[in-house]
Amino acid sequence: MTAPAQALQDRACLVLHGPDQPGIVAAVAALITRNNGNIVSLDQCSDDANGGAFFQRVVFHRPELSAVLPQIEDDLQATLTPFGMHWRLTDQSIPKRMAILASTADHCVLELLWRHRRGELPVTVPMVISNHTKIAADVRSFGVPFFHVPSRPEDKSASETRILELVKGNVDFLVLARYMQIISDTFLDEADVPIINIHHSFLPAFVGAAPYRRAKDRGVKLIGATSHYVTAELDEGPIIEQDVARVTHAMSANDLQARGAYVERAVLSRAVGWHAEDRVIRHGNHTIVFA
Amino acid sequence: MTAPAQALQDRACLVLHGPDQPGIVAAVAALITRNNGNIVSLDQCSDDANGGAFFQRVVFHRPELSAVLPQIEDDLQATLTPFGMHWRLTDQSIPKRMAILASTADHCVLELLWRHRRGELPVTVPMVISNHTKIAADVRSFGVPFFHVPSRPEDKSASETRILELVKGNVDFLVLARYMQIISDTFLDEADVPIINIHHSFLPAFVGAAPYRRAKDRGVKLIGATSHYVTAELDEGPIIEQDVARVTHAMSANDLQARGAYVERAVLSRAVGWHAEDRVIRHGNHTIVFA
Amino acid sequence: MTAPAQALQDRACLVLHGPDQPGIVAAVAALITRNNGNIVSLDQCSDDANGGAFFQRVVFHRPELSAVLPQIEDDLQATLTPFGMHWRLTDQSIPKRMAILASTADHCVLELLWRHRRGELPVTVPMVISNHTKIAADVRSFGVPFFHVPSRPEDKSASETRILELVKGNVDFLVLARYMQIISDTFLDEADVPIINIHHSFLPAFVGAAPYRRAKDRGVKLIGATSHYVTAELDEGPIIEQDVARVTHAMSANDLQARGAYVERAVLSRAVGWHAEDRVIRHGNHTIVFA
C-alpha cells in the first residue's frame, strides 16, 4: 500500500530496535505527541517475551516536518539512549536513490522501472548499470540513465571500481536485478550501502549457479525465488522475501527458468518496495519485515 | 501464532476503536505503563488519514493481572472517554466459551475440535449441537458434550428455543459449522452473542443455496469459502476470512464440493481462532483483522 | 510451456469435440499413424461417463506437414463424420494474429507485448488500437503498429466501424486489455473472431462497473480477475481463467485496484496464451482448458 507522493509530505518514519523492556512504546508515543506528531501506523514485535530484542516502526505525521526534524532527532537521542535503542528517522517525502545493476535478462529491471513509473516504488532511479548493452534502449525509454560497464573476468576489480565511481555518493541502495556477477568483499565495503539481490531459487535450496537446472535434476514440484541482502557469503544474506510457483514433470529446465522469471520479478519488487519504505529491519542474519 | 496456555497468564488484551485523533496511542501506552504493564504486541490502523476511524489492539503483560483488572478498567474509562473510544479489555488467560452448531457434515466441526485439542484454539467447547445424530460419537470422542436438537421445518421456533436454552449464559460465541439452517432474527436477538458462519462460496458470488452447483454451472476456475458474522441478512454479514482453491473443467459439482470442504474447514478455523483471540473488530459491515 | 518457434515446425494441433462414444481415441490415433504423424501430446476428457460430450486435443509431428495438410483434413472429414465430431486442425508453425484493444491503463497491454517479445506468446501482433493516445509510444517501442480510434459516446458505432475496418481480415482474435468500452452485438457479429476480455473481479462477483470500489464496500478479503470470451451478455461469457490476491482492511479501493492490476495482467496473459495454442475449447457457456 504505497501512499501517493503528496500523502508522504510531512510524514516521518522512525525505526528502532534494541533490548526489549517495559515502557519503550509509551516513551516513543509520548515523544511523538510532545513533538506534535500524529501516529499514522505503528508496528512492533519482540523476538522473545523474556528479554529478547524489540523492533518497532512508527510512521507519524507532523506539519512542517522538515523544519523540526533536527529537534525531534535530539529528543530521540535523549529519550532512547537510556533504553539502549538503535534508531533511524527518515522524512518519507524524500525518496531513496536506487541504482540497478543488471545483465542481459530484462524481466527484473523492467518490472522495477515500470512499477516506479506507476508510482508504486517510492524511490528515484539515478542509473541502471549493465555489463551488456542489450537493455540500454528499454531502460532509457523510461527516462533513466544507462551506463555500460563491461565485466572483465581477467580484471574484475576494474569493473567494480568503475561501478563504485558511478554510485558513490549518488545512491542509497543497490539492486542486483539478475546481475549474475559475484560481488567482491572489497566492493561490499566500499559501496557501503545496502545491496539487495534476487536469487533464482528457494533458498537455502540450490545455493550458487544453475538453480533451475539443479531443480529439474532433483525433480522438485515447486520452484522459487529469494530476495536477500548481499553479504560476504554467497546467497547466505538475510532473506527479505521468497515465493514459489508450481511446476510439473512435463517442464524442461528452460521451462522452469521461464516460469521462474515471473516469480523473480514479483519477489524482487516486493523486497525493494519494503526496503524503500523502511519496512525491513536487519537483525543478525534475519529480517523483520513490517509489510 | 497461538501462545501456549501458560504464556497467556497475566496477559490482557485491549481492543479499542473510535474517531481518529492525535495522542490516542500515547495515551494508551502511558496508561499501560503507569499500570505496570509491558506491551507484548500492538496493532493499529485508521481507515482514513483525515478524520476517519481508529482501531487498535494491544496485548500487554501485567503481573497479578486478575487482581488489578478493575482498576485498569477504571483508568481506561477515565482516559478513553474524552477520546470517544469504544474499548474492551479481556484477560487472555480466560478462554472464550464456544458452542458449535453442525448438521451431518463433519469436516468443519471435527477440524475445530481437533485444533482445540492440539491447543491451537484458545477456547473451551461446552457443547456441540446438531440437528442430526450422525456426528455424535465423533464429537464425544473429543470429550465434548453433544446435544441433538432436531430441526422441524413446520415449527422452526421450537428448535431455536431449545438451542437458546442450551446456550444462554453458557457460551460467549456460536459457530455455525455447516449447520445449513437459516437463523431467525429472533434467535439472533435472543442469543445476543457473536455468531460465526462458514458459507461455501467466495462471497458475494453465489449467495444462498447450492453454491457448488451454481459454480459448476457458471464454469468458474476457482471455488471459495467465506467465514462471516451472521446478521439479519443472509450471507451479507461482515466477512472475517476467505480463501479459494483451483478447480478444472473435468470436475463435477460433487468434486467441487469435496475439494471445497478443505477450503471451508481452513477458512472457518482461521476465522474462529482470530475471533477467539480478539483479533477481529467489527465496524459497520466490515472487519478489521489484526492477524 | 510454450515450445520455441523452431520446435513448432511440422507440428499440427487437432482439437475435436462431440458426443462421447467408444473408439474415438483409437480412430484418431490410427488416423495420425497412417498419415505418418507421431503424437507429441494428447489430452482428453468427457463431461459425463454416460453419454456426455467428449473433448480432445492432440498435437502431432508430421514431416512436411504443410504439403499434406489438405489430405489429412480429408481423412479427418471421412473418419470423424460418422462420430458426429466437430474438429479443427491447425499448423502450429503459423501463429495466430492478435489485435489488442486498450485504453489508458498500460499494465495488460504491455505485459502481452513483453511476453510476446520474449517468445512466450505464439502470436503475431499486427496492431494495438486505443481510444486514447497515452500508450502509443510504449506500444511502438515494441515495433507494433498503434492506431488511435477515439470513443465517441454520442456515436459509438462510428468508432466500432473504424475498428472493424482495421481488424477485418487481418486478425484471428481480439483481446480487450482493459478497453473499458462495452462492445455492441453488431460489432461482435461483424468481427466474427473470438474476443477475449479481462474483467477486474472474480466473476460472478461484481459484474459490471467499479468492481474494486464494490469489493471494498463489501469488505472482501481477496480480490480477483477473470478472463473470458466476450458474448452478448456483459461479463457472462465462458470463463477461461481466474485468479485472486489477498487484501486487508488497511487497503483503500485504490490500493485494491493497484494490487489487482498484477492479477489482471497475469490472468489475461495465461488466457491469451492458452487460446493462442488452441488449448481452450468453448462448450456452451463453459471452457475446457487443456493447460
Add this chain to the structure above:
Amino acid sequence: MTAPAQALQDRACLVLHGPDQPGIVAAVAALITRNNGNIVSLDQCSDDANGGAFFQRVVFHRPELSAVLPQIEDDLQATLTPFGMHWRLTDQSIPKRMAILASTADHCVLELLWRHRRGELPVTVPMVISNHTKIAADVRSFGVPFFHVPSRPEDKSASETRILELVKGNVDFLVLARYMQIISDTFLDEADVPIINIHHSFLPAFVGAAPYRRAKDRGVKLIGATSHYVTAELDEGPIIEQDVARVTHAMSANDLQARGAYVERAVLSRAVGWHAEDRVIRHGNHTIVFA
C-alpha cells in the same frame, strides 16, 4: 477427483513407460478398442521430443472386466513387447492395501484415516503401526487395527522384523506418516513395496533432522513439506508432491512446526491419493504425476 466406488467397477488402469516412438498411442488405443474397452481418461507425456522416454496412463471401462483381464494382459504383452514398454494393468475396483506407520504426532495419520472414511482415498487400511501408544484410541475409532511396535534404539532390527511380520503379504504400500525413524536398507529390501514418506521441509532444503528449527535459524519466509518415495538415501527419493506456507519473523520455531503440520497433512494426502490411483510413475529419481 476420486470416483465413487461403484464408478470404479469394470474400470482398468493401464500405466506404461519406455522409449518414445511413433505409433504407441495408436497401438494402445486400438488394443483397448478391440478388447471392447472405452477410454475414460488418457494422459501421456514424453521427456524429450527427440528419442526420450514415453509415459502414459489410460483408464478404460470394459464390462465384465474381471473375467477378461488375463486375456487383455496377454494382448498387452504381445502388443507392447515390440515397443520395449514396461506396463502395469490394474482393476480399479480393487483398492490397494495401505499400512500407516506413525509415532506420537497425529495430524498426518488422522487426516489419512479421515479422508479414507469420507471415501476420498481408494485404499483399504489393514493396520496402523506406531512406536508409541498415544494415537491408539483415535486410530481404532476409525475401525482400523492398531499395533504397537516400540522402537528400540539398541536393537533397531528387532522392531523392523516385527513390522515386517505384520505387513508382509498384507499390504501393497506403506506410508510413513511422521514416523520419525530412519528405515534400514534391509527393511526397504524385505518390505518390497513402495514406501511413501512426508518430510517436514521443502526439499532439498533442510534434509535431515530438525528442519523447522533450521528454517527459523536461516530466516526463511516460507516453510514447506515434501512427500517422496523412500530410497536408501535419506530424504533423496523421488518427490511426489510439495507445498509451502507463508511464515513471518514473529513466529518461533514452534510456530513454524504448528503451521507446517497443515502443509504436511495436505501434501502427504495428495501424494497418497495419487499413488493409490496409479497416477504416479517413478522414473529414475523423478516422478511423473498425472494428477
